[in-house]
Amino acid sequence: xxxxxxxxxxxxxxxxxxxxxxxxxxxxxxxxxxxxxxxxxxxxxxxxxxxxxxxxxxxxxxxxxxxxxxxxxxxxxxxxxxxxxxxxxxxxxxxxxxxxxxxxxxxxxxxxxxxxxxxxxxxxxxxxxxxxxxxxxxxxxxxxxxxxxxxxxxxxxxxxxxxxxxxxxxxxxxxxxxxxxxxxxxxxxxxxxxxxxxxxxxxxxxxxxxxxxxxxxxxxxxxxxxxxxxxxxxxxxxxxxxxxxxxxxxxxxxxxxxxxxxxxxxxxxxxxxxxxxxxxxxxxxxxxxxxxxxxxxxxxxxxxxxxxxxxxxxxxxxxxxxxxxxxxxxxxxxxxxxxxxxxxxxxxxxxxxxxxxxxxxxxxxxxxxxxxxxxxxxxxxxxxxxxxxxxxxxxxxxxxxxxxxxxxxxxxxxxxxxxxxxxxxxxxxxxxxxxxxxxxxxxxxxxxxxxxxxxxxxxxxxxxxxxxxxxxxxxxxxxxxxxxxxxxxxxxxxxxxxxxxxxxxxxxxxxxxxxxxxxxxxxxxxxxxxxxx
Numbered sequence: 001x002x003x004x005x006x007x008x009x010x011x012x013x014x015x016x017x018x019x020x021x022x023x024x025x026x027x028x029x030x031x032x033x034x035x036x037x038x039x040x041x042x043x044x045x046x047x048x049x050x051x052x053x054x055x056x057x058x059x060x061x062x063x064x065x066x067x068x069x070x071x072x073x074x075x076x077x078x079x080x081x082x083x084x085x086x087x088x089x090x091x092x093x094x095x096x097x098x099x100x101x102x103x104x105x106x107x108x109x110x111x112x113x114x115x116x117x118x119x120x121x122x123x124x125x126x127x128x129x130x131x132x133x134x135x136x137x138x139x140x141x142x143x144x145x146x147x148x149x150x151x152x153x154x155x156x157x158x159x160x161x162x163x164x165x166x167x168x169x170x171x172x173x174x175x176x177x178x179x180x181x182x183x184x185x186x187x188x189x190x191x192x193x194x195x196x197x198x199x200x201x202x203x204x205x206x207x208x209x210x211x212x213x214x215x216x217x218x219x220x221x222x223x224x225x226x227x228x229x230x231x232x233x234x235x236x237x238x239x240x241x242x243x244x245x246x247x248x249x250x251x252x253x254x255x256x257x258x259x260x261x262x263x264x265x266x267x268x269x270x271x272x273x274x275x276x277x278x279x280x281x282x283x284x285x286x287x288x289x290x291x292x293x294x295x296x297x298x299x300x301x302x303x304x305x306x307x308x309x310x311x312x313x314x315x316x317x318x319x320x321x322x323x324x325x326x327x328x329x330x331x332x333x334x335x336x337x338x339x340x341x342x343x344x345x346x347x348x349x350x351x352x353x354x355x356x357x358x359x360x361x362x363x364x365x366x367x368x369x370x371x372x373x374x375x376x377x378x379x380x381x382x383x384x385x386x387x388x389x390x391x392x393x394x395x396x397x398x399x400x401x402x403x404x405x406x407x408x409x410x411x412x413x414x415x416x417x418x419x420x421x422x423x424x425x426x427x428x429x430x431x432x433x434x435x436x437x438x439x440x441x442x443x444x445x446x447x448x449x450x451x452x453x454x455x456x457x458x459x460x461x462x463x464x465x466x467x468x469x470x471x472x473x474x475x476x477x478x479x480x481x482x483x484x485x486x487x488x489x490x491x492x493x494x495x496x497x498x499x500x501x502x503x504x505x506x507x508x509x510x511x512x513x514x515x516x517x518x519x520x521x522x523x524x525x526x527x528x529x530x531x532x533x
Contacts (some may be wrong), residue, residue, distance in 0.1 A: 002483060003156065003414045006149045008100070010418050012108040013142040014425040019051075019108070020139055021432040048106065055105030059098045063089075066097070069413070076409055077402045139429050140465040146425050147469025147510070150418040151502050152480045157415040158498030159484055159491055160408045166490035167330050167401055173317035174224055175261035176393035178363050181223060182374055183356040183388050192349040194276065198341050200381055201253055207377035208361050211370070216259035216362045219340060221250040221351065223358050224260070224317040225396040228335060229351060237301040238293040245292055248319065248333050251340040257283075257314060259362050267299040267312030275341040280308040286316045288334035303336075320400060329400060329489065356388060407487065419506065423513040430462045431517035438524060446526035455518045462514040470503065 023030075030043055067089060074087060191197045201219045208217035222228050228248035235241050254270040256262075265286065274281050282303050289298055298310045316332035343351075361374065371390045378385060398405075434441070441454050481493050491498070 016108045017139045017142045055102045059101040143465040144469035146422040148473035150422045151473025153415040154502035157412045158501045162491045186352040194345045203381045218256040218259040220252045225400045233304045248335040263315040265313040274339040281311045283312040283337040285335040287332045426513040466510040
């Protein structure tokens with residue numbers, strides 16, 4: 001909303017500045033009409049109607065662009081990320097947008113037109129010009145404001161881009177290459193029976209391991225890049241013994257760590273002997289050891305009141321947080337793994353309402369028809385249990401960071417639009433100065449001034465306005481960028497590369513927008529100017 005407000009302010013400033021140029025160019029026509037008897041109200045009414053037509057046309061075009069932009073943003077989201085009905089354009093939002101666009105276009109387009117009532121016909125007819133010092137200073141102030149807001153938007157988009165890059169390049173803690181996963185719902189009365197549940201997992205993974213090219217197969221209640229079950233346990237050992245703690249928890253089959261190639265740091269992984277009736281065991285990750293055991297080795301220690309023994313420590317994998325206290329979309333959280341064959345029967349009935357377990361296979365290379373072979377392996381155990389979808393680990397990462405990608409695309413597009421509007425405003429400012437002062441420039445050159453000096457003199461108006469806008473923009477960044485604090489991860493609010501990117505990008509655009517109209521000075525013929533005089 002803040003970015004949209006900035007865009008609106010930039011557009012209003014740009015519209016007011018361009019209208020100043022338009023009115024200046026039409027001053028001879030307006031003065032002639034006033035001299036022939038037209039009233040100031042009649043002239044202003046025509047200008048109002050012209051602005052209203054342009055505002056309505058622009059508003060309708062904006063609705064069409066908004067429809068296309070929405071489709072583009074939704075295409076960045078995973079297929080099953082949104083409800084089946086999708087996200088249509090909201091009528092109330094459209095109505096509000098149209099009203100705001102029309103009102104601001106008419107209002108800011110007409111404010112400079114009010115100067116029509118102040119035209120001095122006698123002085124204009126005598127000199128054929130109107131003093132423009134006040135208008136130039138007004139337009140320079142508008143350009144400075146545009147540049148300042150653009151600096152903020154460019155810096156903000158740079159921060160979000162750096163955040164997304166940080167999240168996408170986090171060490172995953174496992175090897176995602178060559179891994180294919182598939183989900184199936186076990187929210188069925190049949191699989192509330194622990195014997196049927198154990199049989200399904202054991203036989204289906206065995207059948208998948210027989211697929212040519214498959215190295216390992218496993219099942220997990222959730223995967224890296226996915227949220228785990230949030231569980232509270234009372235520690236029986238360690239520095240925090242007797243305290244209630246919160247940890248992520250998921251059940252896995254014995255080959256889960258080998259299939260995902262999650263490094264084992266101490267102890268052992270699960271074995272097929274870790275089943276119902278045997279000693280309850282668990283594996284914890286590095287974050288769990290660091291947070292709840294103070295770095296001491298917990299292998300062999302009793303974990304909870306059920307007498308679960310810690311048999312191993314594994315490396316952290318990248319996961320979403322399992323508590324509301326952590327805002328990062330991805331990171332390392334304390335995690336407890338338990339054997340699927342030791343899951344409490346009461347938990348089996350409840351957990352599958354919220355979680356669809358994943359079948360995971362690691363292949364030696366791409367295999368044609370792998371998904372069909374995985375489905376056939378599952379069907380051989382239960383013909384009525386289809387997979388709900390097949391996913392690579394990159395798919396899971398994309399789904400986890402879907403909101404961040406939309407934020408980057410949306411704010412990046414707004415920053416690009418702000419940059420374009422600022423460039424148009426600056427170009428129009430310098431171009432109008434060149435057009436209005438062509439005679440003066442021609443005389444200066446005829447009297448001995450060089451073309452280079454004339455170019456520097458005219459370009460200075462735009463560059464000074466931009467320089468002031470840069471300074472004001474950096475001051476605004478000090479406060480405005482704090483709004484992004486809650487959505488930045490791995491990047492500081494005042495990130496030097498992001499701010500430098502904004503300044504350098506806008507500086508380059510400023511030079512181009514100023515240089516292009518200034519080059520027209522080279523084509524001015526002093527002899528023609530003197531003959532006209």
